[in-house]
Amino acid sequence: MRLSEYTDYTLRVLMYCAAHRDRLVTIGELAEQHGLSKNHLMKVVNDLARRGLLETTRGRGGGLRLLVEPEAIRIGDVVRATETDFRLVECFDAATNACTLSPKCRLKHLFGQALAGYFKALDSATLADMTQGRPSTSSAGRKLAAVVAAPTPRRTARLSRSV
Numbered sequence: 001m002r003l004s005e006y007t008d009y010t011l012r013v014l015m016y017c018a019a020h021r022d023r024l025v026t027i028g029e030l031a032e033q034h035g036l037s038k039n040h041l042m043k044v045v046n047d048l049a050r051r052g053l054l055e056t057t058r059g060r061g062g063g064l065r066l067l068v069e070p071e072a073i074r075i076g077d078v079v080r081a082t083e084t085d086f087r088l089v090e091c092f093d094a095a096t097n098a099c100t101l102s103p104k105c106r107l108k109h110l111f112g113q114a115l116a117g118y119f120k121a122l123d124s125a126t127l128a129d130m131t132q133g134r135p136s137t138s139s140a141g142r143k144l145a146a147v148v149a150a151p152t153p154r155r156t157a158r159l160s161r162s163v
Contacts (some may be wrong), residue, residue: 001118007082009036009044011130014078017054018131024063051081070131076122086115144152 012034017025027045031038048054053073056064098152099105 001086001115002077004083006044007041007079009040010048010078010082012036013041013044014053014066014073014127015049015131017064017066018127021066021070023059024061024065026063030087036159057132070128073125073127074123075125075127075130076119078127079122080119095147 013030016030016033027038027041030036030041045056049056049064053066053068054064055067056062085087
């Protein structure tokens with residue numbers, strides 16, 4: 001599974017804003033920091049503002065800031081809201097499935113379990129987990145394994161898939 005650039009940029013914007021909660025962040029600053037196009041970032045920021053996750057202020061001295069606490073934003077919800085297609089194989093879409101193996105194939109079930117595991121891991125992490133106390137390289141794998149193995153229930157903000 002590969003995330004779209006749009007989802008990648010969305011996560012970068014959210015993480016940067018969460019790491020700089022004490023001040024307004026500008027599109028120019030984000031573009032420079034991440035080496036991204038201002039135009040692409042404007043689309044991402046507008047979408048996040050429309051979803052109620054960012055507050056934007058125009059004009060001189062303006063910028064953007066996170067409106068929701070980082071602990072309330074699940075990574076899985078962000079990915080679901082920004083990605084458009086989670087069909088790992090053709091048979092996930094009954095309308096276009098032309099695979100002759102479908103009636104007896106067990107791959108769809110296996111890939112369905114894999115996708116569920118993917119979202120279980122993403123749902124167990126919040127924006128705060130991704131920005132607070134950045135772990136060293138050696139402990140990052142252990143921390144991720146602990147998050148996946150023992151997800152904790154959290155009160156989270158739900159993102160709508162509005163278009």
